[in-house]
Amino acid sequence: MCSHYESVKIPARLKQYFGAAFETPAFSADLWPKRQGLFVRRPPELNAGDDAVPDREAVLGRWGLISARTSADGMAKAEKLSTFNARSETASRSFTFGNAWQRAQHCIMPAEAVFEPDWRSGRAVPTRFSHVDGVPLGIAGLWDKFRDTAGQWHESYTMLTINADQHPLFREYHRTGEEKRMVVILPAGAYGEWLAAGADDTRDFLHPFPADQLLAQAVIPAAGSSFLF
Template identity: 45%
Template sequence: MCSNYDAVVSTERLRLYFGVDAPPAAKAQVWPLYEGCFIRRHPHKDVGDEAVPPREAMAGLFGLIPHWAGELTFGRRTYNARSETVAEKPSFRDAWRNGQHCIVPVERIYEPDWRSGSAMPTRIQRKDGKPMGIAGLWTSNRKATGDEVFSFTMLTVNADEHEVFKHFHKPQDEKRMVVILREDQYDEWLDAPAVRSMEFMRQFPAHMLMATADPERGKRSNR
């Protein structure tokens, strides 16, 4: 499960790899309820106006806050959504059934490696230096504050046998990993109807990822 990551904030990299401009306010280092960047289909992409981009970068809180939630703190426990239960869980099911797909642009994610007996912060990234586009869901909420608040979550799959992600979290815990999309899946994921969502819930190849211990991570956290 991913609760901390470094977002793609470089305007050049967002344009090159995702075809969007950076939204205001999004943070570089993101924890639950921090404001991060997510990418969705522009709501007016089908009007025929060439000035409307096909993708839109938005700032939203990391941790999905469904429309019926009365407090923003709800998002502290909804930053990841299990693909096996996302269609039934009240927190996620509306966004899933409505096909509110998004992509979370990420440079690196961080997980604890417990193989030494204590948690070692470890960063996971692509070996080729490209950012990761993580499959997510987005929604908006007006009940909590009276103003529209956007939020998002990352989708996850089992990783008990994944050669990289099987090493993270405590030995007795199920191993999980976020759903990292291939670049050629970005538009397909954003356009996919709900009935096709599960087709994208797959592991990213381990040989394309690298994991590096980063013991200073917690010490320089900006939380």
């Protein structure tokens, strides 16, 4: 599963590849769970008949989805859970992810790269995965919103994952004996369809990304620094 990625942060790049505007990128591009990150979605008001509403919007939210079903007295527990990835096989039946799945609240995380550990040497070697052509990756996910004890609503999101035991590249990563997983990376031409798809069509998009379109590079941490996943 992915617990670290590098977000697209340059507004012009976000607009070019994802068709969404975000003029004040006041967030870190180095994303870890529970931090504020950027995701792209269809605005909830899109079907209200207002021509001024864009087809897509970029939103800041918590990486680690908290369901709108979560009650105020359950918020502290929900915030401790690891909800930055959602298993596509079970997400529709999950309390945490079920609301977003059933409401087809699809989103895309614009990423320059994702990171995974390579354990083939017997130790975890940080590895950066990016597109071979240098274009950003569009990671499929779900978004939801939750209300805090003060009554304020907050956006949150998660990345969808699939089995990667047979993937030519991702099957080589993570610990030996554990199931191999990978995030769902969408083909660029499918962004619009994914954002507009209904709940019944969600699984039609959950496919492994071609290995020959990905570049895997080992990361050598700077001296005296630590690199965690």
